[in-house]
Amino acid sequence: MSASPFVLPYHGILPVYPDLLRAGPRAALIGRVTLGPRAALGTLALIRGDGHVVEIGADFHLGDWGTVHIAHEMHPAIVGDRVTVGPDAVVHACTVGDDCVIEEDAIILDGSVLENGVVMEAGTIAFPRSRLEADTLYAGAPAKPVRRIDAAERAARAARIRALASAPPPPPPAGGAARLDIHSTTFIAANSSVSGAFKADAHASVLFSCTLDARNSEISLGENSNIQDNSLVRCPDGPVVVAANAVVGHNVVLESCTVGTGSLVGTGSRVAPGTVVEPDVLLAAGARTQRGQVLESGFLWGGNPARRIAPLDDKKRQMIPWIISTYCEYTADFLASQHRAAQRASFG
Structure with missing residues:
Protein backbone atom coordinates (compact mmCIF):
# COMPACT_ATOMS: atom_id res chain seq x y z
CA MET A 1 0.00 0.00 0.00
CA SER A 2 1.45 3.38 -0.97
CA ALA A 3 1.36 6.38 1.35
CA SER A 4 2.00 10.11 1.10
CA PRO A 5 4.01 11.74 3.88
CA PHE A 6 4.53 15.47 4.17
CA VAL A 7 7.46 16.26 1.85
CA LEU A 8 9.60 19.39 1.52
CA PRO A 9 12.81 19.96 -0.47
CA TYR A 10 16.05 21.41 0.83
CA HIS A 11 18.03 23.51 -1.66
CA GLY A 12 15.59 22.19 -4.25
CA ILE A 13 16.37 18.52 -3.55
CA LEU A 14 13.38 16.28 -2.79
CA PRO A 15 13.42 12.98 -0.90
CA VAL A 16 13.41 9.67 -2.82
CA TYR A 17 11.16 7.01 -1.27
CA PRO A 18 10.10 4.15 -3.58
CA ASP A 19 7.47 1.68 -2.42
CA LEU A 20 6.68 3.31 0.93
CA LEU A 21 4.41 0.92 2.83
CA ARG A 22 2.91 3.33 5.35
CA ALA A 23 3.18 6.89 6.60
CA GLY A 24 1.30 7.81 9.76
CA PRO A 25 -0.40 11.18 10.31
CA ARG A 26 1.99 14.11 9.79
CA ALA A 27 5.00 11.90 9.11
CA ALA A 28 7.55 13.84 7.07
CA LEU A 29 10.47 13.36 4.68
CA ILE A 30 12.62 16.45 4.20
CA GLY A 31 15.42 17.24 1.78
CA ARG A 32 18.31 14.96 0.87
CA VAL A 33 16.79 11.65 1.94
CA THR A 34 17.01 8.34 0.08
CA LEU A 35 14.72 5.75 1.61
CA GLY A 36 14.83 2.10 0.55
CA PRO A 37 11.77 0.06 -0.41
CA ARG A 38 9.10 -1.17 2.00
CA ALA A 39 9.64 1.48 4.70
CA ALA A 40 7.00 2.21 7.33
CA LEU A 41 6.76 5.55 9.16
CA GLY A 42 4.71 6.13 12.31
CA THR A 43 2.73 9.16 13.43
CA LEU A 44 4.90 12.30 13.27
CA ALA A 45 7.95 10.23 12.28
CA LEU A 46 10.55 12.52 10.72
CA ILE A 47 13.55 11.94 8.44
CA ARG A 48 15.46 15.12 7.57
CA GLY A 49 18.47 15.53 5.29
CA ASP A 50 19.55 19.15 4.95
CA GLY A 51 23.21 19.92 5.71
CA HIS A 52 24.14 16.32 4.84
CA VAL A 53 22.45 13.23 3.38
CA VAL A 54 20.32 10.51 4.91
CA GLU A 55 20.57 7.10 3.21
CA ILE A 56 18.42 4.24 4.53
CA GLY A 57 18.17 0.67 3.28
CA ALA A 58 15.21 -1.65 2.70
CA ASP A 59 12.52 -2.68 5.19
CA PHE A 60 13.07 0.25 7.54
CA HIS A 61 10.65 0.93 10.40
CA LEU A 62 10.49 4.28 12.24
CA GLY A 63 8.04 4.43 15.13
CA ASP A 64 5.78 7.28 16.26
CA TRP A 65 7.73 10.50 16.96
CA GLY A 66 10.96 8.86 15.79
CA THR A 67 13.59 11.19 14.32
CA VAL A 68 16.47 10.65 11.87
CA HIS A 69 18.76 13.61 11.18
CA ILE A 70 22.34 14.59 10.27
CA ALA A 71 25.14 16.89 11.49
CA HIS A 72 25.70 19.80 9.14
CA GLU A 73 28.47 19.01 6.61
CA MET A 74 30.13 16.65 9.14
CA HIS A 75 28.15 13.43 9.52
CA PRO A 76 25.43 11.89 7.36
CA ALA A 77 22.92 9.39 8.70
CA ILE A 78 23.56 6.00 7.05
CA VAL A 79 21.20 3.16 7.99
CA GLY A 80 21.35 -0.41 6.71
CA ASP A 81 18.67 -2.94 5.80
CA ARG A 82 15.93 -4.28 8.10
CA VAL A 83 16.53 -1.69 10.84
CA THR A 84 13.80 -1.13 13.42
CA VAL A 85 13.57 2.15 15.34
CA GLY A 86 11.04 2.47 18.14
CA PRO A 87 8.79 5.35 19.21
CA ASP A 88 10.43 8.61 20.32
CA ALA A 89 13.91 7.33 19.42
CA VAL A 90 16.53 9.54 17.73
CA VAL A 91 19.08 8.41 15.14
CA HIS A 92 21.42 11.37 14.70
CA ALA A 93 24.38 11.74 12.35
CA CYS A 94 25.58 8.16 12.75
CA THR A 95 26.01 4.84 10.94
CA VAL A 96 23.66 1.95 11.74
CA GLY A 97 24.32 -1.52 10.36
CA ASP A 98 21.90 -4.15 9.10
CA ASP A 99 19.31 -5.81 11.38
CA CYS A 100 19.75 -3.36 14.28
CA VAL A 101 16.95 -2.71 16.77
CA ILE A 102 16.75 0.68 18.50
CA GLU A 103 14.03 0.54 21.13
CA GLU A 104 11.78 3.28 22.56
CA ASP A 105 13.40 6.56 23.68
CA ALA A 106 16.89 5.41 22.68
CA ILE A 107 19.31 8.01 21.27
CA ILE A 108 22.31 7.61 18.97
CA LEU A 109 24.54 10.67 18.79
CA ASP A 110 26.96 12.12 16.26
CA GLY A 111 29.70 10.00 14.74
CA SER A 112 28.61 6.77 16.41
CA VAL A 113 28.72 3.41 14.62
CA LEU A 114 26.38 0.49 15.30
CA GLU A 115 27.71 -2.70 13.77
CA ASN A 116 25.29 -5.29 12.34
CA GLY A 117 22.76 -6.82 14.73
CA VAL A 118 23.09 -4.35 17.61
CA VAL A 119 20.11 -3.99 19.95
CA MET A 120 19.73 -0.85 22.08
CA GLU A 121 17.29 -1.25 24.94
CA ALA A 122 14.68 1.42 25.66
CA GLY A 123 16.23 4.65 26.95
CA THR A 124 19.80 3.76 25.99
CA ILE A 125 22.05 6.62 24.83
CA ALA A 126 25.04 6.08 22.54
CA PHE A 127 27.23 9.10 23.26
CA PRO A 128 29.07 10.80 20.37
CA ARG A 129 31.65 8.67 18.52
CA SER A 130 30.62 5.44 20.27
CA ARG A 131 31.18 2.10 18.57
CA LEU A 132 28.69 -0.64 19.43
CA GLU A 133 29.83 -4.17 18.60
CA ALA A 134 27.86 -6.54 16.39
CA ASP A 135 25.22 -8.91 17.81
CA THR A 136 25.34 -7.29 21.25
CA LEU A 137 22.63 -5.94 23.55
CA TYR A 138 23.34 -2.48 24.98
CA ALA A 139 21.72 -0.52 27.81
CA GLY A 140 22.34 2.60 29.89
CA ALA A 141 23.63 6.13 29.41
CA PRO A 142 26.25 5.94 28.09
CA ALA A 143 25.46 2.69 26.27
CA LYS A 144 27.25 -0.31 27.79
CA PRO A 145 27.31 -3.90 26.50
CA VAL A 146 25.04 -6.23 28.47
CA ARG A 147 25.47 -9.55 26.67
CA ARG A 148 25.53 -11.18 23.26
CA ILE A 149 22.15 -11.46 21.55
CA ASP A 150 21.07 -14.09 19.05
CA ALA A 151 19.05 -13.63 15.88
CA ALA A 152 15.86 -15.10 17.37
CA GLU A 153 15.73 -12.68 20.32
CA ARG A 154 16.66 -9.75 18.10
CA ALA A 155 13.86 -10.64 15.65
CA ALA A 156 11.37 -10.90 18.53
CA ARG A 157 12.33 -7.45 19.82
CA ALA A 158 11.99 -6.00 16.33
CA ALA A 159 8.60 -7.67 15.87
CA ARG A 160 7.32 -6.22 19.16
CA ILE A 161 8.19 -2.68 18.11
CA ARG A 162 6.80 -3.08 14.62
CA ALA A 163 3.53 -4.41 16.06
CA LEU A 164 2.95 -1.43 18.38
CA ALA A 165 -0.31 0.34 17.65
CA SER A 166 0.15 3.77 16.10
CA ALA A 167 -0.76 6.81 18.15
CA PRO A 168 -4.10 8.44 17.32
CA PRO A 169 -3.95 11.26 14.79
CA PRO A 170 -2.70 14.46 16.49
CA PRO A 171 -4.57 17.75 16.25
CA PRO A 172 -4.44 19.53 12.90
CA PRO A 173 -1.54 21.88 12.20
CA ALA A 174 -1.56 25.52 13.30
CA GLY A 175 -4.89 27.16 12.55
CA GLY A 176 -8.04 28.35 14.23
CA ALA A 177 -7.07 27.74 17.84
Whole structure:
Protein backbone atom coordinates (compact mmCIF):
# COMPACT_ATOMS: atom_id res chain seq x y z
CA MET A 1 0.00 0.00 0.00
CA SER A 2 1.45 3.38 -0.97
CA ALA A 3 1.36 6.38 1.35
CA SER A 4 2.00 10.11 1.10
CA PRO A 5 4.01 11.74 3.88
CA PHE A 6 4.53 15.47 4.17
CA VAL A 7 7.46 16.26 1.85
CA LEU A 8 9.60 19.39 1.52
CA PRO A 9 12.81 19.96 -0.47
CA TYR A 10 16.05 21.41 0.83
CA HIS A 11 18.03 23.51 -1.66
CA GLY A 12 15.59 22.19 -4.25
CA ILE A 13 16.37 18.52 -3.55
CA LEU A 14 13.38 16.28 -2.79
CA PRO A 15 13.42 12.98 -0.90
CA VAL A 16 13.41 9.67 -2.82
CA TYR A 17 11.16 7.01 -1.27
CA PRO A 18 10.10 4.15 -3.58
CA ASP A 19 7.47 1.68 -2.42
CA LEU A 20 6.68 3.31 0.93
CA LEU A 21 4.41 0.92 2.83
CA ARG A 22 2.91 3.33 5.35
CA ALA A 23 3.18 6.89 6.60
CA GLY A 24 1.30 7.81 9.76
CA PRO A 25 -0.40 11.18 10.31
CA ARG A 26 1.99 14.11 9.79
CA ALA A 27 5.00 11.90 9.11
CA ALA A 28 7.55 13.84 7.07
CA LEU A 29 10.47 13.36 4.68
CA ILE A 30 12.62 16.45 4.20
CA GLY A 31 15.42 17.24 1.78
CA ARG A 32 18.31 14.96 0.87
CA VAL A 33 16.79 11.65 1.94
CA THR A 34 17.01 8.34 0.08
CA LEU A 35 14.72 5.75 1.61
CA GLY A 36 14.83 2.10 0.55
CA PRO A 37 11.77 0.06 -0.41
CA ARG A 38 9.10 -1.17 2.00
CA ALA A 39 9.64 1.48 4.70
CA ALA A 40 7.00 2.21 7.33
CA LEU A 41 6.76 5.55 9.16
CA GLY A 42 4.71 6.13 12.31
CA THR A 43 2.73 9.16 13.43
CA LEU A 44 4.90 12.30 13.27
CA ALA A 45 7.95 10.23 12.28
CA LEU A 46 10.55 12.52 10.72
CA ILE A 47 13.55 11.94 8.44
CA ARG A 48 15.46 15.12 7.57
CA GLY A 49 18.47 15.53 5.29
CA ASP A 50 19.55 19.15 4.95
CA GLY A 51 23.21 19.92 5.71
CA HIS A 52 24.14 16.32 4.84
CA VAL A 53 22.45 13.23 3.38
CA VAL A 54 20.32 10.51 4.91
CA GLU A 55 20.57 7.10 3.21
CA ILE A 56 18.42 4.24 4.53
CA GLY A 57 18.17 0.67 3.28
CA ALA A 58 15.21 -1.65 2.70
CA ASP A 59 12.52 -2.68 5.19
CA PHE A 60 13.07 0.25 7.54
CA HIS A 61 10.65 0.93 10.40
CA LEU A 62 10.49 4.28 12.24
CA GLY A 63 8.04 4.43 15.13
CA ASP A 64 5.78 7.28 16.26
CA TRP A 65 7.73 10.50 16.96
CA GLY A 66 10.96 8.86 15.79
CA THR A 67 13.59 11.19 14.32
CA VAL A 68 16.47 10.65 11.87
CA HIS A 69 18.76 13.61 11.18
CA ILE A 70 22.34 14.59 10.27
CA ALA A 71 25.14 16.89 11.49
CA HIS A 72 25.70 19.80 9.14
CA GLU A 73 28.47 19.01 6.61
CA MET A 74 30.13 16.65 9.14
CA HIS A 75 28.15 13.43 9.52
CA PRO A 76 25.43 11.89 7.36
CA ALA A 77 22.92 9.39 8.70
CA ILE A 78 23.56 6.00 7.05
CA VAL A 79 21.20 3.16 7.99
CA GLY A 80 21.35 -0.41 6.71
CA ASP A 81 18.67 -2.94 5.80
CA ARG A 82 15.93 -4.28 8.10
CA VAL A 83 16.53 -1.69 10.84
CA THR A 84 13.80 -1.13 13.42
CA VAL A 85 13.57 2.15 15.34
CA GLY A 86 11.04 2.47 18.14
CA PRO A 87 8.79 5.35 19.21
CA ASP A 88 10.43 8.61 20.32
CA ALA A 89 13.91 7.33 19.42
CA VAL A 90 16.53 9.54 17.73
CA VAL A 91 19.08 8.41 15.14
CA HIS A 92 21.42 11.37 14.70
CA ALA A 93 24.38 11.74 12.35
CA CYS A 94 25.58 8.16 12.75
CA THR A 95 26.01 4.84 10.94
CA VAL A 96 23.66 1.95 11.74
CA GLY A 97 24.32 -1.52 10.36
CA ASP A 98 21.90 -4.15 9.10
CA ASP A 99 19.31 -5.81 11.38
CA CYS A 100 19.75 -3.36 14.28
CA VAL A 101 16.95 -2.71 16.77
CA ILE A 102 16.75 0.68 18.50
CA GLU A 103 14.03 0.54 21.13
CA GLU A 104 11.78 3.28 22.56
CA ASP A 105 13.40 6.56 23.68
CA ALA A 106 16.89 5.41 22.68
CA ILE A 107 19.31 8.01 21.27
CA ILE A 108 22.31 7.61 18.97
CA LEU A 109 24.54 10.67 18.79
CA ASP A 110 26.96 12.12 16.26
CA GLY A 111 29.70 10.00 14.74
CA SER A 112 28.61 6.77 16.41
CA VAL A 113 28.72 3.41 14.62
CA LEU A 114 26.38 0.49 15.30
CA GLU A 115 27.71 -2.70 13.77
CA ASN A 116 25.29 -5.29 12.34
CA GLY A 117 22.76 -6.82 14.73
CA VAL A 118 23.09 -4.35 17.61
CA VAL A 119 20.11 -3.99 19.95
CA MET A 120 19.73 -0.85 22.08
CA GLU A 121 17.29 -1.25 24.94
CA ALA A 122 14.68 1.42 25.66
CA GLY A 123 16.23 4.65 26.95
CA THR A 124 19.80 3.76 25.99
CA ILE A 125 22.05 6.62 24.83
CA ALA A 126 25.04 6.08 22.54
CA PHE A 127 27.23 9.10 23.26
CA PRO A 128 29.07 10.80 20.37
CA ARG A 129 31.65 8.67 18.52
CA SER A 130 30.62 5.44 20.27
CA ARG A 131 31.18 2.10 18.57
CA LEU A 132 28.69 -0.64 19.43
CA GLU A 133 29.83 -4.17 18.60
CA ALA A 134 27.86 -6.54 16.39
CA ASP A 135 25.22 -8.91 17.81
CA THR A 136 25.34 -7.29 21.25
CA LEU A 137 22.63 -5.94 23.55
CA TYR A 138 23.34 -2.48 24.98
CA ALA A 139 21.72 -0.52 27.81
CA GLY A 140 22.34 2.60 29.89
CA ALA A 141 23.63 6.13 29.41
CA PRO A 142 26.25 5.94 28.09
CA ALA A 143 25.46 2.69 26.27
CA LYS A 144 27.25 -0.31 27.79
CA PRO A 145 27.31 -3.90 26.50
CA VAL A 146 25.04 -6.23 28.47
CA ARG A 147 25.47 -9.55 26.67
CA ARG A 148 25.53 -11.18 23.26
CA ILE A 149 22.15 -11.46 21.55
CA ASP A 150 21.07 -14.09 19.05
CA ALA A 151 19.05 -13.63 15.88
CA ALA A 152 15.86 -15.10 17.37
CA GLU A 153 15.73 -12.68 20.32
CA ARG A 154 16.66 -9.75 18.10
CA ALA A 155 13.86 -10.64 15.65
CA ALA A 156 11.37 -10.90 18.53
CA ARG A 157 12.33 -7.45 19.82
CA ALA A 158 11.99 -6.00 16.33
CA ALA A 159 8.60 -7.67 15.87
CA ARG A 160 7.32 -6.22 19.16
CA ILE A 161 8.19 -2.68 18.11
CA ARG A 162 6.80 -3.08 14.62
CA ALA A 163 3.53 -4.41 16.06
CA LEU A 164 2.95 -1.43 18.38
CA ALA A 165 -0.31 0.34 17.65
CA SER A 166 0.15 3.77 16.10
CA ALA A 167 -0.76 6.81 18.15
CA PRO A 168 -4.10 8.44 17.32
CA PRO A 169 -3.95 11.26 14.79
CA PRO A 170 -2.70 14.46 16.49
CA PRO A 171 -4.57 17.75 16.25
CA PRO A 172 -4.44 19.53 12.90
CA PRO A 173 -1.54 21.88 12.20
CA ALA A 174 -1.56 25.52 13.30
CA GLY A 175 -4.89 27.16 12.55
CA GLY A 176 -8.04 28.35 14.23
CA ALA A 177 -7.07 27.74 17.84
CA ALA A 178 -3.61 29.29 17.47
CA ARG A 179 -3.02 32.96 18.38
CA LEU A 180 0.18 33.82 16.57
CA ASP A 181 2.34 36.92 17.05
CA ILE A 182 5.32 36.06 14.87
CA HIS A 183 7.92 37.85 12.78
CA SER A 184 7.78 37.46 9.01
CA THR A 185 11.05 35.48 9.12
CA THR A 186 9.75 32.96 11.67
CA PHE A 187 9.47 29.41 10.35
CA ILE A 188 6.78 27.03 11.62
CA ALA A 189 6.85 23.70 9.82
CA ALA A 190 3.55 22.90 8.16
CA ASN A 191 3.34 19.50 9.85
CA SER A 192 3.86 20.98 13.32
CA SER A 193 0.90 21.85 15.53
CA VAL A 194 0.48 25.11 17.46
CA SER A 195 -2.44 25.87 19.76
CA GLY A 196 -2.94 28.84 22.04
CA ALA A 197 -0.76 31.95 22.20
CA PHE A 198 2.61 31.70 20.45
CA LYS A 199 5.02 34.63 20.06
CA ALA A 200 8.25 34.43 18.04
CA ASP A 201 10.89 36.97 17.10
CA ALA A 202 12.98 37.29 13.93
CA HIS A 203 14.54 34.12 12.49
CA ALA A 204 13.07 31.91 15.21
CA SER A 205 11.91 28.48 14.12
CA VAL A 206 9.73 25.52 15.02
CA LEU A 207 10.98 22.55 13.03
CA PHE A 208 9.11 19.48 11.83
CA SER A 209 6.66 17.24 13.72
CA CYS A 210 6.57 19.47 16.83
CA THR A 211 3.56 20.00 19.07
CA LEU A 212 3.17 23.32 20.90
CA ASP A 213 0.22 23.68 23.28
CA ALA A 214 0.05 26.94 25.23
CA ARG A 215 -3.36 26.17 26.79
CA ASN A 216 -4.35 29.35 28.67
CA SER A 217 -0.79 30.66 28.86
CA GLU A 218 1.86 31.57 26.24
CA ILE A 219 4.87 30.06 24.50
CA SER A 220 7.49 32.58 23.38
CA LEU A 221 10.60 32.05 21.26
CA GLY A 222 13.35 34.66 21.09
CA GLU A 223 15.31 35.88 18.09
CA ASN A 224 17.31 33.19 16.24
CA SER A 225 16.18 30.45 18.63
CA ASN A 226 14.87 27.11 17.48
CA ILE A 227 12.74 24.20 18.64
CA GLN A 228 13.87 21.13 16.77
CA ASP A 229 11.97 18.17 15.34
CA ASN A 230 9.47 16.15 17.36
CA SER A 231 9.69 18.34 20.45
CA LEU A 232 6.67 18.81 22.71
CA VAL A 233 6.13 22.18 24.42
CA ARG A 234 3.23 22.68 26.80
CA CYS A 235 2.12 25.01 29.59
CA PRO A 236 0.41 23.12 32.45
CA ASP A 237 1.48 25.65 35.12
CA GLY A 238 2.40 28.82 33.25
CA PRO A 239 4.31 30.05 30.20
CA VAL A 240 7.27 28.58 28.37
CA VAL A 241 9.94 31.15 27.54
CA VAL A 242 12.84 30.30 25.23
CA ALA A 243 15.15 33.32 25.09
CA ALA A 244 17.15 34.61 22.13
CA ASN A 245 19.91 32.47 20.62
CA ALA A 246 18.83 29.32 22.47
CA VAL A 247 18.59 25.80 21.08
CA VAL A 248 16.00 23.15 21.97
CA GLY A 249 17.08 19.82 20.48
CA HIS A 250 15.17 16.95 18.88
CA ASN A 251 12.48 15.07 20.86
CA VAL A 252 12.63 17.37 23.88
CA VAL A 253 9.75 17.98 26.30
CA LEU A 254 9.48 21.50 27.77
CA GLU A 255 6.79 22.24 30.37
CA SER A 256 6.14 25.68 31.92
CA CYS A 257 9.84 26.55 32.09
CA THR A 258 12.43 29.13 31.05
CA VAL A 259 15.44 28.53 28.79
CA GLY A 260 17.98 31.35 28.95
CA THR A 261 19.92 33.15 26.24
CA GLY A 262 22.66 31.10 24.62
CA SER A 263 21.62 27.84 26.28
CA LEU A 264 21.14 24.43 24.69
CA VAL A 265 18.65 21.76 25.75
CA GLY A 266 20.01 18.48 24.42
CA THR A 267 18.21 15.82 22.40
CA GLY A 268 15.64 13.77 24.30
CA SER A 269 15.76 15.89 27.46
CA ARG A 270 12.74 16.43 29.71
CA VAL A 271 12.47 19.85 31.36
CA ALA A 272 9.97 19.79 34.24
CA PRO A 273 7.54 22.58 35.14
CA GLY A 274 9.12 25.50 36.96
CA THR A 275 12.64 24.72 35.76
CA VAL A 276 14.87 27.72 35.08
CA VAL A 277 17.68 27.02 32.62
CA GLU A 278 19.87 30.07 33.16
CA PRO A 279 21.79 31.70 30.27
CA ASP A 280 24.93 29.90 29.08
CA VAL A 281 23.90 26.37 30.07
CA LEU A 282 24.27 23.11 28.17
CA LEU A 283 21.80 20.39 29.24
CA ALA A 284 23.06 17.05 27.98
CA ALA A 285 21.06 14.64 25.82
CA GLY A 286 18.54 12.55 27.73
CA ALA A 287 18.74 14.64 30.91
CA ARG A 288 15.77 15.06 33.27
CA THR A 289 15.23 18.12 35.44
CA GLN A 290 13.17 18.26 38.62
CA ARG A 291 10.20 20.54 39.19
CA GLY A 292 11.41 24.03 40.10
CA GLN A 293 15.09 23.21 39.55
CA VAL A 294 17.50 26.04 38.66
CA LEU A 295 20.34 25.12 36.29
CA GLU A 296 23.17 27.51 37.10
CA SER A 297 24.82 29.47 34.31
CA GLY A 298 28.20 28.42 32.97
CA PHE A 299 27.91 24.65 33.40
CA LEU A 300 27.19 21.42 31.57
CA TRP A 301 24.31 19.65 33.30
CA GLY A 302 23.21 16.07 32.73
CA GLY A 303 21.72 12.91 34.20
CA ASN A 304 18.46 11.99 35.91
CA PRO A 305 17.91 14.07 37.92
CA ALA A 306 20.05 16.71 36.21
CA ARG A 307 23.21 17.68 38.10
CA ARG A 308 26.22 19.87 37.44
CA ILE A 309 28.84 17.90 35.52
CA ALA A 310 31.55 20.40 34.50
CA PRO A 311 32.15 24.08 33.72
CA LEU A 312 31.56 25.00 30.09
CA ASP A 313 34.75 25.45 28.10
CA ASP A 314 35.23 27.59 25.00
CA LYS A 315 34.70 24.62 22.66
CA LYS A 316 31.25 23.87 24.10
CA ARG A 317 30.30 27.54 24.13
CA GLN A 318 31.25 27.94 20.46
CA MET A 319 28.95 25.06 19.50
CA ILE A 320 25.76 26.98 20.27
CA PRO A 321 26.27 30.00 17.95
CA TRP A 322 27.36 27.56 15.23
CA ILE A 323 24.09 25.63 15.63
CA ILE A 324 22.12 28.89 15.62
CA SER A 325 23.79 30.06 12.42
CA THR A 326 23.23 26.70 10.74
CA TYR A 327 19.57 26.55 11.71
CA CYS A 328 18.94 30.09 10.51
CA GLU A 329 20.28 28.94 7.12
CA TYR A 330 18.15 25.78 7.16
CA THR A 331 14.94 27.52 8.09
CA ALA A 332 15.33 30.36 5.59
CA ASP A 333 15.40 27.68 2.88
CA PHE A 334 12.49 25.77 4.43
CA LEU A 335 10.43 28.95 4.80
CA ALA A 336 10.87 29.75 1.11
CA SER A 337 10.14 26.14 0.06
CA GLN A 338 7.04 25.97 2.22
CA HIS A 339 5.79 29.29 0.84
CA ARG A 340 6.26 28.06 -2.74
CA ALA A 341 4.43 24.82 -1.92
CA ALA A 342 1.51 26.76 -0.43
CA GLN A 343 1.34 28.98 -3.52
CA ARG A 344 1.24 25.93 -5.82
CA ALA A 345 -1.52 24.39 -3.72
CA SER A 346 -3.56 27.60 -3.84
CA PHE A 347 -3.46 27.50 -7.65
CA GLY A 348 -4.59 23.88 -7.72
